[in-house]
Amino acid sequence: MQRTDRLLTLIHEMGCDSAVITDRANVRYLSGFTGSAGYLIISADEKLLVTDFRYTEQAAEQAKDFEIKDSATFKVKQYAKKFSYTAFEDEAVSYKEYLSIKKNFKRLEPLGGIIIKMRSVKDKDEIERIRIAEKIGDEAFIHALSVMKAGMTELQLAREIDFYMLSHGAERLSFETIAAAGARGSMPHATPSENVLKKGDLVVMDFGCVYDGYCSDMTRTVGIGNVCDEFIEAYNTVLKAQLTALDMIKANVNCTEVHNAAFDIIDSDYKGMFGHALGHGVGLEIHEQPTFSKRSDYPLPENAVITVEPGVYIPGKCGVRIEDVVVATPDGYENLTSSAKDLILI
Ligand SMILES: [Mn+2]
Structure with a gap:
């Protein structure tokens, strides 16, 4: 099973319908994108990679399963309205990042060590x-x-x-x-x-x-x-x-x-x-x-x-x-x- 599908199964078990992934290593692990700025929004309907102008071309090449959005024009809050509960990386965000995530998503649930645990088994x-x-x-x-x-x-x-x-x-x-x-x-x-x-x-x-x-x-x-x-x-x-x-x-x-x-x-x-x-x-x-x-x-x-x-x-x-x-x-x-x-x- 694909990594994102495995993650989806796990967040559904937590009662979440979406996840926002900001940690750089986890972004790479799940999407293939290696740039220094960008985050993922993952749900059963869509997989988005939001990054900025410097990386949109690279992101499209590396993260083929993801739809690429330019952070300059993408309206996160608008988009995230459809989600009830969103898992976020409580162990990997700064307080500043947390405030910005909190502003854009209705309700947050801590993801804990789920991706770290996935990453502990190598393919x-x-x-x-x-x-x-x-x-x-x-x-x-x-x-x-x-x-x-x-x-x-x-x-x-x-x-x-x-x-x-x-x-x-x-x-x-x-x-x-x-x-x-x-x-x-x-x-x-x-x-x-x-x-x-x-x-x-x-x-x-x-x-x-x-x-x-x-x-x-x-x-x-x-x-x-x-x-x-x-x-x-x-x-x-x-x-x-x-x-x-x-x-x-x-x-x-x-x-x-x-x-x-x-x-x-x-x-x-x-x-x-x-x-x-x-x-x-x-x-x-x-x-x-x-x-x-x-x-x-x-x-x-x-x-x-x-x-x-x-x-x-x-x-x-x-x-x-x-x-x-x-x-x-x-x-x-x-x-x-x-x-x-x-x-x-x-
Ligand atoms: Mn060592």
Whole structure:
């Protein structure tokens, strides 16, 4: 069934006869339109995409199932008179947007996480795009290994990874690349700095790119020269946690149980040093549903695409994180990340 038809079924169950969709990723998901301004009005009778002069031509090309309206001339309030209850994206509108929606539609009902939930299950085309994006990341990692050396800065390393991805098919980065060496690695989201890579450092690299709208995400941790036994032990603990979690993954496994399995392995040796969720969905956005966390007490949907990224963060010393992206299948998972995971020493 088409995505808009599935949405219609769900909003009818809520007692709504229409939906107004303003979130950019959701607009793209439902219509195919990639422009930065535009919203959808969906009902059983008609599917409209309202955008402005800059995008009307593009919208007509991309959103073939939608009738395109120019916001300069389209009278929303007039049009919306025929609706009784309209679902709106309570989790994705600003207060200003809310006021404008409220002015134009008679009665509103919150849509909640309905579209986010739809998006948590990927179709073949979506998985294929993430696969390509992840492959660009894998290749960027090989490139990073070839240029990494003591004396270069985190910023130089990050820009090498970025430029590689952007010049090998990526349309943009999924998020600002993380490259954190030595003690800076203990900040899970360290932004790259002028800090210089030194012999004995562990270097955490977390990066991803977007291919045809879909995000990739991966993390590897690499040693410069010989690293001390303490760091190697930390690395092996995180690797063990990741492999244990991966082993558990298949459709319908409880998401919190997967998180806890990895968490317990790290926390028993490194109390309080793995403080984030084990994984998050990826898709049109870098952080989507489902998640592997303390609070994700629900079954993992088949064809969810999700990261598995345990880490350990030892203040003043180092950080280790290893992250793959997998697709949940009935019997297990497909790993979309193919980079090596045994500790690499440069
Ligand atoms: Mn991630």
